[in-house]
Amino acid sequence: MSRAVRMAILPLRIVSVSNLRECWRARARRTKAHRAAAAAIGPLPALPVVVSLSRIAPRQLDDDNLRTAFKALRDGIAxxxxxxxxxxxxxxxxxxxxxxxxxxxxxxxxxEVGTPDMFEASKGKR
Incomplete structure (x- = not known):
């Protein structure tokens, strides 16, 4: 059985918003851009799926800031x-x-993971 895979590199600057001090308008503009970028991914595979979000940048973020930085893009995909x-x-x-x-x-x-049973089985392999 073939499974659908969709990959895209989006021209977004993923920043840590937890420690960022900025005007609410700037944050709202960035959030809107990240959610809109989800539309550029194209047709999506059928559920259930595994979504891998990878930040490309010169410096790394720690794990909790990385998840927070991807929040708007994650919301857009969902x-x-x-x-x-x-x-x-x-x-x-x-x-x-x-x-x-x-x-x-x-x-x-x-x-695309396939059937929901396959999704549950793949969770145990990690």
Missing amino acids: ARYGIPDNDKRIRWEYDQERGKPKEYGARVTIC
């Missing part, structure tokens, strides 16, 4: 499916890649 981002049919994975100086982006990979 909204494309028409479900909340805590739905059990989507498993979220986070990673980072070292980019060149001033190179920023987000690699999004969405892999």
Whole structure:
């Protein structure tokens, strides 16, 4: 059985919003851009899926800031499916890649898992 995979590199600068001091308008503008970028991914594979979000940047973030930084993009992807981002049919994975100086982006990979039974079985293998 073949499984659908969708991969896209989005031209986003994923920053840690936890420690960022900025005007609410700037934050709202960035959040809107990240959610809109989810539309650029193209047709999505059928649920259940594993979504891997990888930040490309010269420096790394720690794990909790990485998850927070991807929140708006995660919400945008879940909204494309028409479900909340805590739905059990989507498993979220986070990673980072070292980019060149001033190179920023987000690699999004969405892999169809198959049947819900396969999704539950794959959770135990991690």
